Amino acid sequence: MPSALPYAAAAPTREALDALVGATLLEFGTDWCGYCRAAESVVSAALAGHPKVRHLKVQDGSGRPLGRS
Numbered sequence: 001m002p003s004a005l006p007y008a009a010a011a012p013t014r015e016a017l018d019a020l021v022g023a024t025l026l027e028f029g030t031d032w033c034g035y036c037r038a039a040e041s042v043v044s045a046a047l048a049g050h051p052k053v054r055h056l057k058v059q060d061g062s063g064r065p066l067g068r069s
Helices: 014-018 033-047
Strands: 022-029 054-059
Touching: 022 033
Parallel strands: 022 054
Antiparallel strands: none
């Protein structure tokens, strides 16, 4: 089952992510990327058994520093 959660255009800061409590899956990609779209069902299935894991999807690409940190 694909995730209905879109990739957020505004990325959280590294400091905000570091301050999160608990497990978080930070997924980088774009809504138009074929590879990203193909991975949605696999990621959703992996998260299905882990309801306490926070899932954040952030747009990635050239000039976006969060994915490189």
